[in-house]
Amino acid sequence: MEDERKNGAYGTPQKYDPTFKGPIYNRGCTDVICCVFLLLAIVGYVAVGIIAWTHGDPRKVIYPTDSRGEFCGQKGTKNENKPFLFYFNIVKCASPLVLLEFQCPTPQICVEKCPDRYLTYLNARSSRDFEYYKQFCVPGFKNNKGVAEVLRDGDCPAVLIPSKPLARRCFPAIHAHKGVLMVGNETTYEDGHGSRKNITDLVEGAKKANGVLEARQLAMRIFEDYTVSWYWIIIGLVIAMVMSLLFIILLRFLAGIMVWVMIIMVILVLGYGIFHCYMEYSRLRGEAGSDVSLVDLGFQTDFRVYLHLRQTWLAFMIILSILEVIIILLLIFLRKRILIAIALIKEASRAVGYVMCSMLYPLVTFFLLCLCIAYWASTAVFLSTSNEAVYKIFDDGPCPLTAKTCNPETFPSSNESRLCPNARCQFAFYGGESGYHRALLGLQIFNAFMFFWLANFVLALGQVTLAGAFASYYWALRKPDDLPAFPLFSAFGRALRYHTGSLAFGALILAIVQIIRVILEYLDQRLKAAENRFAKYLMTCLKCCFWCLEKFIKFLNRNAYIMIAIYGTNFCTSARNAFFLLMRNIIRVAVLDKVTDFLFLLGKLLIVGSVGILAFFFFTHRIRIVQDTAPPLNYYWVPILTVIIGSYLIAHGFFSVYGMCVDTLFLCFLEDLERNDGSAERPYFMSSTLKKLLNKTNKKVAES
Helix, strand or coil: CHHHHCCCCCCCCCCCCCCCCCCCCCCCCCCHHHHHHHHHHHHHHHHHHHHHHCCCHHHHHHHCEEECCCCCCCCCCCCCCEEEEEECHHHHCCCCHHHHHHCCCCCCCCCCCCCCCEEHHHHHHHHCHHHHHHHHCCCCCCCCCCCCHHHCCCCCCCCCCCEEEECEEEECEEEEECEEEEEEEEEEECCCCCCCCEEEHHHHHHHCCCCCHHEEEEEEHHHHHHHHHHHHHHHHHHHHHHHHHHHHHHHHHHHHHHHHHHHHHHHHHHHHHHHHHHHHHCCCCCCCCCCCCCCHCCCCCHHHHHCCCCHHHHHHHHHHHHHHHHHHHHHCCCHHHHHHHHHHHHHHHHHHHHHHHHHHHHHHHHHHHHHHHHHHHHHHCCCCCEEEEEEEECCCCCCCCCCECCCCCHHHHHHHHHHCCCEEEEEEEEEECCCHHHHHHHHHHHHHHHHHHHHHHCCCCHHHHHHHHHHHHHHHHCCCCCCCCHHHHHHHHHHHHCCCHHHHHHHHHHHHHHHHHHHHHHHHHCCCCCCCEEEEEHHHHHHHHHHHHHHHHHHHHHHHHHHHHHHHHHHHHHHHHHHHHHHHCHHHHHHHHHHHHHHHHHHHEEEHHHHHHHHHHHHHHCCCEECECCCCCCCCCCCCCHHHHHHHHHHHHHHHHHHHHHHHHHHHHHHHHHHHCCCCCCCCCCCHHHHHHHCCCCCCCCCC
16 A cells, blocks of 8 residues: 555645645636536526426415315415315225325315214204205205215215314314224214214224324324424423534533543443333333234334333343444544544644634525525425316226216216216316426426535535635644634635536536435335336345445545635546545545544534433423423424434534534645655644644744
8 A cells, every 4th residue: 555655556645835825815717617507507497496486386285175176275265264175985085096196086175164073964954953064065065866866976975073174184083082992072973874883983994094094193193292392392402502512612622521521421321321221121021011022013103102112122222232332342442543533623623713603604504505495395396286187087886987087067968977977077186288297207306406406516615615714724834823814704705706616516426426316216116016126136236336426426525625625626636636635545534534523423422312311301201490391292202302303413513514624624634744744944734732643843943
């Protein structure tokens, strides 16, 4: 390896340049063609958005539609005062047609409110409740038919069941009482013949819809948990933000001590997790049902059931023990490299201290990413809702015309209605046969591709900006006297003015790989039902290869952007120089740089673990804050998981600045070793701590 580096197998090492004093200011525009392509693509993206907004109708997502494709609750329509959708027979939503046509094969109407009582059409017809019942019949219904004809023609539902609105749709109000499934406050209902039946029959029929009702109940319970715990979740995220900020501030002054404290705290947190799992595992010994295996129990919507199994806590304990052993072994074998990593972190702390506004730059990246996500999501919604209403023939019995398109206005007098007397012409979905409708899939792919391109461009802009600011710090011989006045703003201006094309080039390469991965995932979902093992194996290999390629391109782009920020070269030249520089120092890259990444990961785990444990004790009512206690929840894991994920994202945002600083200083450090030798003419720019660790000195020059 050493011979290859000497022979120039990985490029020629950087030579001393007396005029080089850090990021070059007299630079020119790079990769102009890619900049032009990006601007043209953005213009095309805006055009696609305008076309989508012209043809799309987001009401199709917000408001439910009845059997004739009319919106429920939409202002300015005849259904303005009827915001809820009522299904005549909710059990028919279990039909496979739901998956194919995205519409239940049962009449649906818009109603003012969902039913609140048990009532059959036969009983209501001969009672005072008929006026109440008529509001759940098709509009314009006249009581001039027999009972059998009304039910056959689908003019009225056979039975009304107490329901509650969910997403503006009426679903049976099912709940459990003393282990018995109930609808409303009763366990029975009357069928069309006047006899009483157990409501469990209805529930079991609905359950056959592949768990539709259970899934909706689960979603409803999760939503209820969020409504009563959202402010506590926000408090938990604020605590995570404060902890992250304090951690960064403490690193500025106590980097070495904080790193070792962080390592010890992570080991202790994992140790406590192992101890807690063991105590729960021991506590459940001998309890009835605790020895049931996870496989025998199967999937349960109430996840609290798993916490009553010994096998669950045993699995948690094994996982945490493995993590504990891996971390301890890594610390033992890399203990010498940790000292150098601590020196880099100290240097990064000083750099961040002199460029404190860099801690706020992730907010700029977050804002720009939100704009990209909002434009992509709105365009996707408008594209998906720019279809026309398509009506198809539905028939419960054998009918050769089932699923054929029809016209609801002329269907009653058409030949189709004569061939299938029991058939109905019902709204099925939104589609179309025009050229625009045929191009919708391509427009959606273009929308996704542009989202990836712009999002990667925003991330690249942030990386180049931070790299330019931190490189200005490193190459200042007398710190902070030689540091520019506004290093972050200067780097941001240089990136936009000179290197928009280079950033677009790197983002384009990454976006192409990402859109290919999305297409592979789509094809994989379509091929899941296939039994071709070779196709599945090939798809798995392709997905793995493109995943690895994406990771490599992200790593290469990150280092290329650092070289762009320093030297102002184009993307290809910067990527080549960065790659060769890293390859000439592959041992340092593999150990030193990754050790710092590992330490940052431990910092994130410490913050997330601390906030997660606090949230666990609070939401399980084991502690209380002042006089307040956690609200009653259906699933206490909902706010806990939300706090943990949110805490990780917040900690990642703060540590990403530090990570970019360390990577930039590391590349500058490698360049410094190649360019300079510590002589009076070629002094090292690295800090005195790094020179001491590497046994380097500057001769006849005061150390920095």
